[in-house]
Amino acid sequence: MKILGIETSCDETSAAVLSNGEVLSNIISSQLIHKKYGGVVPELASRAHQKLIIPVVDEALQISKTDLSQIDGIAVTYGPGLIGALMVGLNFAKALAYQLNLPLVGVNHMHAHLYSNFLTHKELDYPFVCLIVSGGHTQLVYVEKPLIHRLLGETLDDAAGEAYDKVAKMLGLGFPGGPQIDKLASEGNPDYVKFPRAYLDKEGFEFSFSGIKTSVLYWLKKKKYYSDVNIIKIPQDELRNLCASFQSAVVEVLVNKTFLAAEKFNVKNIAISGGVSANSELRKRLIKIGKEKNIKVFVPDMEYCTDNAAMTAFVGEMLLVRNIKSPFDLTAKANLSIEEF
């Protein structure tokens, strides 16, 4: 079975061709236009998707040496995400599927993240606990078997990646901030500032990252490193230590709650996914503690961490082989929950 996957939920325009779970191509065009605004501008994202969707799909077909006549089904992200951005991919997929008389299947973007580890690790076994950490989401999910999963908890305010991006903006580091903070943190002292760890309910799986962002702001103001009008240059060693302290607080909570979930549900496998799963400290700590606790930790290849259509096509195939298709009046859903199909 050959599936064409299409993903346009945020600021990546992506298309992929999968053949029986094998990725033949996975083209990701990241929209650079948002950099100067310090965050994704929804209207600009929709316009960029419109410009990019045809060339990106063409390239995915070319690289995979696939003709449209060889495609058996089209999988497309229909939520959650930016409504205008989702509509570009969904309408394109509908038109193509209708014209070619192919089955169409709408994919929940969170399911794509949830099962993305299988693209890299065929050996990942059910049940597992998945931590989805991106710019828009921080969720812990218990995955019992294929397409049977349950949300354990999520962030009540900012997503982890959002906290990284907002702190990076305060520091004048540009967008997206995660990779830059990660790099600076690797050379800093994580014990330099003791930022708050928001565990909320000790036994629960809810997260909160807006408090730490505010603590960073207060710290910067106290040190006179912050002004509302211009960016103040922070000495490099202070910057490194600050990044390391912030990262340590965020990662500690993510790691501890993930292991808490694994132990509570007695699972021996943990998977992580989403843009923040590229974080070096998160990977390192999860793997280290996993070894101590005899729990296997699975991390996807970098290209499957951030938004990509290969993971959309993968879930599309899971649905289509079970004969689950979508009607042509499927609409985009900005707030689609992880519990919905």
Ligand code: KG4
């Ligand atoms: O999954 P993604 O590409 O897009 C969505 O938000 O759906 O994730 C992007 C997020 C951004 O917030 C970015 O700062 C963060 O992932 N990110 C990182 C790292 N690389 C990307 N955060 C921390 N450390 C990184 N190395």
Ligand code: ZN
């Ligand atoms: Zn995503």
